Amino acid sequence: MSLYERWCDATREKDKRKYYWTYVEKHGGRDEIQGDLAETIRSHYDRLERIAEDVDRLGYKVAAEILSEAIPQTSKGRSGDLGEILATELVEEEIGLRVPVRRLRYKDGRNMAMRGDDFIGAGYDSKGEKLWLLKGEAKSNKVLGKATVTSARKVLNRDSGRCTPDSLLFVANRLLESNDPDDNALGRSLRDEVGLKSLRADRIDHMLFTVSGNGPHASLKQDLEATGANRDQYVVNIHVEDHQDFIAAMYQEAEDLGDD
Template sequence: MPLYDNWCDSVRANNGQKLSLRLTEKPTGRAAAMQALPPIVRSHYDDVARINEDIAALGFTQAAAILAERLPRTPRARSGELGEILATELVEEQLGYRVPVRRLRYKDGREMALRGDDFLGLRTDPAGAVHVAKGESKSRANLTAATIAEARDVLSRDAGRPTPTSILFVTDRLLERGGDEEALGRALRNDVATKIIPAAQIAHILFTVSANNPPQALDDDLENAGVDRPNAVIHLKIEDHQDFIRLSYEEALKLGND
């Protein structure tokens, strides 16, 4: 079920290689979001088929207990990870990329932050060339210029390319799948050594979610971004930011009733 179309109104502005996208909740959008989001959150932490197997074998309560061991409990960890989930869904639904690996399934611990890029989106053009989206997400009750600058600094590291750690993590998962996924994984893996994918095929995506309106610094950031690659700067305003995060995780754990 698509998340954003029924949840948010959007204002999109393109200027050459640069995209600004501003999202606000529709008057009746929250109900639609709360219907679509819980299964999406679950899917980022565990395979949906495995969750269903747990329900069949153990019942709803025990299956929820297993899922709870994967989900973060602290407000800070939940904020950051929900921002990553919302960013992933956005780039797949509206920007034409596929994020083939749900990173949060591979965390070492419930409250442990993963290293590397927040998300890597992939697409292949009609000529067969691989395009990559290097993404950074920031979730804050109050989004500030300092947080935006921090995110841009992360995007600019490694000469603007995805970190080798992130690329190898994604390619390892793709290589394990075989078929077309394995071929895509091999092409990405080769890029770690050869850096063959040009900058024009590596987009930078900055996704932000906060309770406040986007500060001027967000527009300035996009204005100052280089023109050697596609750049997208996205802001999602959720006025009850902290309550929304708490509710999203509470609803994700409601698998059903025995």
């Protein structure tokens, strides 16, 4: 069972190519997924096998110190990163596209926000032939309001709704560095798209993903209603009432690798 199935109750609405999804924590759901989510958080900052090697070589305490150097130490930085992490997991669990590069592993500094698209989903159509992309913007706020939603939509619409070339090229190049031939093939397709810009709008979906303490603000549904229907449009809210305490607790557990 997936992370979201165990953690939240979901309400899903669909109108043609528009999807409005809201999630609320189940009773006991957080306890059910806390350990797995902590591990997922770690995996977005470093490979789990590399962390395990650090533990074997240096012990839990030193390995935890190494991991913490990659993890933001500010509440704002952690909030933003967790939004991207949760969005990535949702795309892979619920939509079936890959988010093939864990971009938080490549930050210039642990407390710095990365430029470019927050997350890019990639894959192929049902026949496995034509490239399909998802451009995503993630927001994590104690109190979500209209200004944040408007700002996120503006980012999704820039570059004519396409993934920004620098973001797409970053993902492509990481995939081309892989030893996996499937990664190489997808990376080649993405790199070609940077130059050719051949994908039609109906094969570049959008997702506006939000995590908030106040639940789905009315502006989310209004935003979705105002968007075009020439691509799949996903608007998502995860309601976590104790938003900031939740983030602090999850990062504390993620940084705690245990003891000797």
